[in-house]
Amino acid sequence: MFKAHQSNKAAAINPLKMSQPLGGALALLGIDSCLPCFHGSQGCTAFGLVLMVRHFREAIPLQTTAMDQVQTILGGYDNLEAAVLTMYERNKPEVIGVCSTGLTETKGEDMRGALTIFRKKHPEVAEKCNLVFINTPDFTGGIEDGFANTVTAVIDAMVEPASVKVSNRVNVLAGSHLTPGDVEEIRDLIEGFGLTPVILPDLSTSLGGRQPDDFTATTLGGVTAAEIKGMGAAVLTLAIGEHMRKPAEALELKTGVPFKLFDRLVGLEAVDAFITTLSGLSDRPVPARVRRQREHLVDGMLDGHFYFSRKRVAVALEPDLLYAYCGFLQEMGCEVTAAVAPTQSAILEKIRAWSLLVGDHEDFETLSRGADLVVSNSHARMSVSRSGAPLVRAGFPTFDRLGAGHRVVVGYRGTRDLLFEIGNIFLANDHEHSIQDWGLEGTTEGHHGGSHAKA
Incomplete structure (x- = not known):
């Protein structure tokens, strides 16, 4: 067995690693009418925002709780509560996702507890908006870990079990390594077999390049909250990438929908396995185009x-x-x-x-x-x-x-x-x-x- 050795340097020089909060924000950007937010300082948010804007060349709706040194020491719940209330009152998003950062994680912020307190204090917001709070410490793990943790949190918070299955519906858990173009290609292949994919997250319609007539402060495009809630009605979940195993297991545990993991879709043999699965699931021959x-x-x-x-x-x-x-x-x-x-x-x-x-x-x-x-x-x-x-x-x-x-x-x-x-x-x-x-x-x-x- 091959084993990856760990570099033993005291510090990273020209780092390759991207942080967990960045992966969390990327996952939330694939949900329609969503406002991602970093629970930390303005600098934490600004750095991640710049990277995503330069990469996608799109407007990125990323908010911050704007913590400073005093609030970090005394506790950041007040900032978190004020930020979520402001985001909801001004923009009425369907989903608000809050990712912790190194600043609040070092202090020991309890995101699950903060969510419970917020729901008790503001039930009128919790009833109308889907709230997802995620622990994404940037001093451990990387973009794949933050992405997987966020998708898992979305599944835990929003997906509802279904007693009736839809025979042609499949879930797709699209990993962080897939571009919006990749996600669109996967959708085309699945739809070619007469199947209806629910892709979480769906970056193809939110970061694939759109010019809306009117400005919106939330994400524009992506999988909808209603589609996420209905993922329990699918007959199978296709997880793309090893880091999507964790959310796939969470979805199976909550809804009973089995999953099949594809560790890559690059290469002849790997794509053959994917196409064979789609053909068997749909009971249709491979289209001539494919x-x-x-x-x-x-x-x-x-x-x-x-x-x-x-x-x-x-x-x-x-x-x-x-x-x-x-x-x-x-x-x-x-x-x-x-x-x-x-x-x-x-x-x-x-x-x-x-x-x-x-x-x-x-x-x-x-x-x-x-x-x-x-x-x-x-x-x-x-x-x-x-x-x-x-x-x-x-x-x-x-x-x-x-x-x-x-x-x-x-x-x-x-x-x-x-x-x-x-x-x-x-x-x-x-x-x-x-x-x-x-x-x-x-x-x-x-x-x-x-x-x-x-x-």
């Missing part, structure tokens, strides 16, 4: 496998996305020389790499020396510029490229596009090295084509 997409992927794999073979790749991403990329690259014949995750996770045990480490971008820079390709988020751009290896940007945050939220790497189409993106980088570098090896720099393509240089 069959064509599979043929295109297989053809692309045949065309590109030569350029992937024996290439050395280093990957630094959140655990579930790290596993998805490493698995796909190895299936294409690459050697993963370094795999770095920001936090521990059960999925890391499945990753096969020369070096597997829980660390930061400084560790990653050291381990990735000599790699033909580097895969990480935009925070890796400086270290990569020193090594000279090409960088494929993936994960959160990606703030120096357009379209991060629309990128699709899941399903047959997404895998095919990822294959071409990476394969073209390998192809271009092979051509450049061949030209240099033959001493043909400065010649024109018309006189010395790529085929002559490689002969």
